[in-house]
Amino acid sequence: MDITFDIERFMEGSGRVDLTDVVWEDVPRYPLTPEALRAVRFFMITESATFYYLRGLMKTKAAMEEPEFAPFLCAWAYEEEFHGRAFAKFMQAYGEPVDAGYRGKMFNGRTAGERIDELGQAAISFVIPDDWPATHMAWGAIQEMTTYVAYGQLMDRCKHPVLELLCRRIMKQELKHFSFYYQQANKRLERSRVAQHVTSRVLKLAWTPVGDGMSSKAEVAHALSFLFDGADGDAIEQVEKRIRALPGLEWFNLLSQYVEVNGIRRPPASFFAHPRGARDEEPDRASVGV
Ligand SMILES: [Fe+2]
Ligand SMILES: [Fe+2]
Secondary structure: OOOOOOHHHHHHHOOOOOOOOOOHHHHHHOOOOHHHHHHHHHHHHHHHOHHHHHHHHHOOHHHHHOOOHHHHHHHHHHHHHHHHHHHHHHHHHHOOOOOOOHHHHHHHOOOHHHHHHHHHHHHHHHHOOOOHHHHHHHHHHHHHHHHHHHHHHHHHHHOOHHHHHHHHHHHHHHHHHHHHHHHHHHHHHHOOHHHHHHHHHHHHHHOOOOOEOOEOHHHHHHHHHHHHOHHHOOHHHHHHHHHOOOOOOOOOOHHHHHHHHOOOOOOOHHHOOOOOOOOOOOOOHHHHOO
């Protein structure tokens, strides 16, 4: 897994995920369980929430002063928006309704915790402008690695060729996002004990899994069960071991703690069964661009 990051290379290669060769008519040919569709919808909403997190990041001193920040944030938000749109298009192609106003509902329905987070972030960034970005960067690294691992699991569990194509291409971008956040967090945590302390405290106090706040706890639990097997699988360890390599975050166990505390376990096998029986014909791999 390559996690080196070069802003010039990233900007040169950035852009919307290429779906020009996707045969959308193929989407309904391969059945998905209601539980699988629920997980796809969760990520459609989560990806579309990036826009709101951008606001917090843009308020940091680093966004104005550091040459890598502004270009990265512009390209990152653009790419994430197209991840959301890719999942929305997939859902529509499958025949699932996608409410055009879902973004507004998501924002207005965000939890009280999410609103307090916004105010708290503004206050902390004012008090410790130099060390606060380390927390943002570590937080971003956790969420990006979570989505990266989640999409690997999603394609594995759904066995849907078009969804697999989407996930593969989106994952390439998620890995680049992770590299940015990880390297920024690493550099900032390495040079400041205060940043390490603040980041650990804030994560322990306020961190919740990606998508929480914009979707209900039940949706978060479903995604963590369907994709990660909750406390019964090893996918969560893949995320946590990456984060534990960051200075001061050797303790990181918040995802496993979350599934433990909330009793999130491996789902029944029926969640993965194809509701209309096994696929009766294999797709032409070229037609889905894999
Ligand atoms: Fe994304
Ligand atoms: Fe991302």
